[in-house]
Amino acid sequence: MPMTRFEDGRLQEHPILEFERKREVTIYFNGKPIKAYEGETVAAALYAAGIRVFSRSFRWHRPRGFFCAIGKCSACMMEVDGIPNVRTCKTYVRDGMQVRTQSGVPDAEKDVFAVFDNIIDRFFPHGSHYKKFTSPKPLRNFVTRQLRKMTGFGNPPKATFGGKAGYEEIDVDVLVIGGGSGGMSAAINAGKYGAKVLLADENPFLGGQLVKQTHRFFGSARHRAGTRGIRIAKILEEEIAKLENVDVRKETWVFGIYSREVGAFQRGDEDKLLRIRAKKIVVATGAYERTLVFENNDLPGVYGAGGVQTLMNVYGIKPGNIGLIVGSGNVGLILTYQLRQAGVEVAAIVEAMPHIGGYFVHAAKVRRLGIPIYTRHTILKALGKRSVEGAIISKLDENWKPVKGSERRIDCDFICVAVGLSPTHELLYQAGCEMKFVPEVGGIVPLRTRYNETTVSGIYVAGDVAGIEEATAAIMEGRIAGIHAATTLGYGGDEAKQELEEAVKDLEEFRAGPFGERICQGLEKCVIGSEVRI
Template identity: 50%
Template sequence: MRQTDIAIVGAGPAGLMAAIQAAEMGAQVLLLERANELGGQLIKQTHKFFGSREEYAGERGFEIAHKLMDQLVQLSNVTVWKNATALGYYPDGVLSVKQGNSFCLVKPKKLIVATGASEKTLAFPNNDLPGIYGAGAVQTLMNVYGVKPADRVLMVGAGNIGVIVAYQLLQAGVEVAAIIEAAPKIGAYWVHASKIQRCGVPILTGHTIKKAYGTDRLSGVTVCRLDEKWNQIPGTEQDFAVDGLCLAVGLSPLTELLWQAGCKMEFVPELGGYVPWRNADLLTTHHNIYVAGDVAGVEEASAAMVEGKLAGLAAAFALRYQSENFAALYHEAKSQLNALRSAPVSAKVCNGLCKVMLGEAV
């Protein structure tokens, strides 16, 4: 049984920041990551980030991951286990972990869950044909493994992810036939949407997929228009001959460990699905479990990093670790989070957060 002060599950921007902050306070930290690289979503993000300068706006996602890792390796009280999947958290406070082919048990005094989110999909005939991917999978293939996923792709979803990944497909030499979007409006920031349209890619709002077709792999997709009640309008069908279909239709928080631990959960559509109740320090209804990042509500890497900072600080403080600049760091993180969420685009997230916020923080 491995003992540690704080175990952190997930080494995306939230988990990395939590580890750095808790370790700088003096806590012994064990950081668990199921992939063989640290950085979470950041390692496949080749575009320059938006957001605020404090959270590395203007830098590329993978460069941000490298910066966080450079900070982490300076800290001798952080142990990192890669290829280590946290499988379960039990009533006696034990976390079971599978690393490679071996299983081990960890008993942390505090646990920070920073597992991120998984991609949503859509139900339509033949949605299991090879050639149909989630946008994150396409990013991984192209930007991590250097594999071109298809020659001609139709993108579904005109939010930031759909539009950014469509642009990255063009950069990789893939033709993007169109982006379709069920909503009547484009959800992505205009800077991204304008850029892709200038490249000649049409964005068709009020459209959905009717079916995909092909024998042993995707050869085309039929789309159609939607009326104002989101019903398909017969006679508006249009065919696209494509060998790739990319779904960028949202993310769901990866909350299994929290359910198992008995944290109080709530379905909050504005945050992507079921999320845990938490206080302003990211402490859930379980007295030893904190959350940070997309698992607490799908947002952006910038918010994930600041939540990681707060959770790391709060968990270490709860174990009576102190640093002379604790109060300054704590208040700085809170005001960074407020600043990030004060933009009009964050109104939806703020509405969602109100539904799961408990009182009482540090």
């Protein structure tokens, strides 16, 4: 239906977004010149140029491509200007940049050893890859060693560090790790009562995943409902800019929490090691996308739903011609609508549950455009050799088993897996927070008080890292964590304490509906006080 113009794989117009492409530059991919625009990541530019194979699998040299686009998977790791294992989805293009795939001979695209995969494929069914040559042990060790020689994680760096290296020590009241919806909200709310705040984010922009949310948000006007996610990111950023006591460090990677001292690396004109002494720490690192087990799920063209949103809504790059969406939660439904807005067709949405997982109104939005939603269906396999050429879906019976004879082929050239998220909790583990597996909130989450403080006093959580919800709840959690951190440091007085209680009540009300039920069940298991210890 929508007629959207594309050029060089890039969207030229969009009903909601405007893509400002900066200076045109050339990067070299395995020696071949590729056109790119400043502000694009290497992975995005390669994708726009039609490159789909980014690496080869460790064993059997299966092609691997783009998946998450936010630096959480490792499928896009390449050698950039002589430095191995660079996540190209987080590395921005520079004129003359030399990018090489680091697995496969001569390169990942035309890897001659891929023949192994083809042979094995012919004689043994899929899955046998991991069972062949595994015993006896000496044989396994021998085969593994040989395989590792042929592929793997790159070669030692050829480049030497040519930049300037700096070091900075910083003392702050509150350190916020992660500049998405939860982190920005925590920084604002701690900062507005006078606490000295440092907000660190790995991206060159603030907003986290809000920057790709083109839809209007739900909630109430107080929660900025009716406003698009992309605008909410800007509104929060402006609020931060008004607070002089909030120091924002972009392109800053926090790598460890050592008691109240935090190590981070900041990229800039001068690359810097930061030693941050913080009285309180708010961890708002978000989540990463889950994948699903099905045949060929590693084929280039099988992407995380959020990865496709990033590619399309942040960089304006067309993910493909026709997609299949796996999962009908809000992410899957919203992505479907966004694909249509960008002029990309969607063949179908499949959902294993007997009913749609997301909001009905989101489903109705895509259903009235004629996109079928198959409930009680699943994907059995992706088709294609080097990239997705189709998919086989099947009905599921009451016991979640595929119904024989109900298989059908869906023509598509990419598949988006929208089956949920898992908290990015590594820093919490490392800091010693007590963690617990709570499936209702997305996996392993920290135990916390009702003010979002973890079992390590002074370390707070906000947003998806505390349990998978959505941006509005993340903003509310950030508010609670931020204010609590500030009040316990003596800022804000009674006014802050009062707002804190209001914020807690506000969030409870927000979760009171049927959609919050599961979240509340999950929270009962991880909020200290209501925690039943076995």
